[in-house]
Amino acid sequence: MQEECLICKAPLEYLVRDEEMECVICHKKEASKARCVNGHYVCSNCHTQGMDSIFGLCLSETSSDPVGILRRMMDLPFCHMHGPEHHVMVGAALLTAYKNAGGRLDLPDALQEMYRRGRAVPGGACGFWGACGAGISAGQFLAIATASTPLAREPWGLSNQMTARALDHIGRVGGPRCCKRDSWLAVLAAIDFVREHLGVEMARTIPVCSYHQQNNQCIGRRCPFSAASHKRPKVAFVCVHNSCRSQMAEALGRYLAADVFESWSAGTEPRCQIDPDAVRLMKQVHGIDLEQTQYSKPLSALPPIDIVVTMGCNVQCPSLPCAHREDWGLEDPSGKDDAAFLAVMAQIEEKVRDLKRRILAGEWGECTSALAASSAPASH
Numbered sequence: 001m002q003e004e005c006l007i008c009k010a011p012l013e014y015l016v017r018d019e020e021m022e023c024v025i026c027h028k029k030e031a032s033k034a035r036c037v038n039g040h041y042v043c044s045n046c047h048t049q050g051m052d053s054i055f056g057l058c059l060s061e062t063s064s065d066p067v068g069i070l071r072r073m074m075d076l077p078f079c080h081m082h083g084p085e086h087h088v089m090v091g092a093a094l095l096t097a098y099k100n101a102g103g104r105l106d107l108p109d110a111l112q113e114m115y116r117r118g119r120a121v122p123g124g125a126c127g128f129w130g131a132c133g134a135g136i137s138a139g140q141f142l143a144i145a146t147a148s149t150p151l152a153r154e155p156w157g158l159s160n161q162m163t164a165r166a167l168d169h170i171g172r173v174g175g176p177r178c179c180k181r182d183s184w185l186a187v188l189a190a191i192d193f194v195r196e197h198l199g200v201e202m203a204r205t206i207p208v209c210s211y212h213q214q215n216n217q218c219i220g221r222r223c224p225f226s227a228a229s230h231k232r233p234k235v236a237f238v239c240v241h242n243s244c245r246s247q248m249a250e251a252l253g254r255y256l257a258a259d260v261f262e263s264w265s266a267g268t269e270p271r272c273q274i275d276p277d278a279v280r281l282m283k284q285v286h287g288i289d290l291e292q293t294q295y296s297k298p299l300s301a302l303p304p305i306d307i308v309v310t311m312g313c314n315v316q317c318p319s320l321p322c323a324h325r326e327d328w329g330l331e332d333p334s335g336k337d338d339a340a341f342l343a344v345m346a347q348i349e350e351k352v353r354d355l356k357r358r359i360l361a362g363e364w365g366e367c368t369s370a371l372a373a374s375s376a377p378a379s380h
Contacts, residue, residue: 005036065203066097087133088118139163233306242267
């Protein structure tokens with residue numbers, strides 16, 4: 001669903017000059033340039049209600065990847081497609097990742113300060129101030145991390161350079177605004193800047209956007225995070241016979257995640273047919289006829305593969321190079337009752353959904369970075 005007005009979902013309009021508006025939620029009156037075409041106005045305080053939930057997330061994080069942390073914030077209920085909450089979230093994700101990567105700061109105090117500063121940047125700053133709030137948030141992060149003040153020398157200079165770097169990344173892509181895109185651009189700029197100037201190495205992953213359907217102004221392939229601009233990694237599900245677990249995984253991968261990765265399967269000693277119980281239950285539960293779309297095949301029948309997933313049978317694939325490999329540790333239900341099959345099928349579905357989430361979130365380290373490098377924003 002495309003998201004605009006929080007009250008009626010109608011498109012927003014932006015005025016040239018401030019007008020006095022009354023928030024339809026708290027009824028506070030204040031000057032603003034933004035409302036929906038039906039006249040609804042929601043103040044920044046009401047728009048960001050529930051944003052305090054990011055503190056619990058940040059304080060429990062152990063990751064040094066600010067893109068992944070930010071993605072988890074974006075999926076919290078309080079976060080909308082666009083809005084001033086992103087002006088806090090960018091800095092909070094960076095402070096958390098910086099601390100976890102070895103940066104020295106008091107994280108609870110730093111997050112409170114980020115909350116106060118980020119909330120002072122209003123929605124629409126990108127268009128009306130010529131300074132996107134996500135880019136400003138990256139500068140605020142560096143100012144907090146380096147204890148900058150108006151009288152400081154090096155921290156003052158670095159903080160302003162950080163803001164300029166982030167805004168340059170954002171401005172080069174061009175408008176209209178997208179709070180998700182601009183937040184990721186600001187974070188990626190900050191990762192590089194901190195490594196260059198502070199010597200702290202935060203993890204750097206490139207996200208693939210899954211929010212475009214909520215954005216009326218999505219710029220499509222022009223966005224560096226557009227799924228259409230990224231190569232879909234090829235995932236091979238491998239077991240010994242390629243007759244049961246790997247076949248169900250391939251089918252569920254095609255069914256649940258075809259927009260994110262290509263699904264294949266193979267076996268080291270493939271059988272001549274797919275397990276009839278797997279065929280019957282996949283058709284019964286998911287409406288997928290394995291015999292119509294799939295067949296057992298050897299490893300040699302696979303194309304070049306990016307990600308290899310073994311099912312849990314200690315399969316060795318020395319002739320199958322890949323960028324990432326993992327084992328799912330699944331019990332083989334062959335020859336067992338329907339309950340055993342259904343339990344494994346449910347596990348596979350959960351793991352396929354998680355694999356999709358991790359690829360979208362860029363949580364594959366060097367694997368995902370390599371796959372998405374062609375679309376990564378250039379660093380200075």
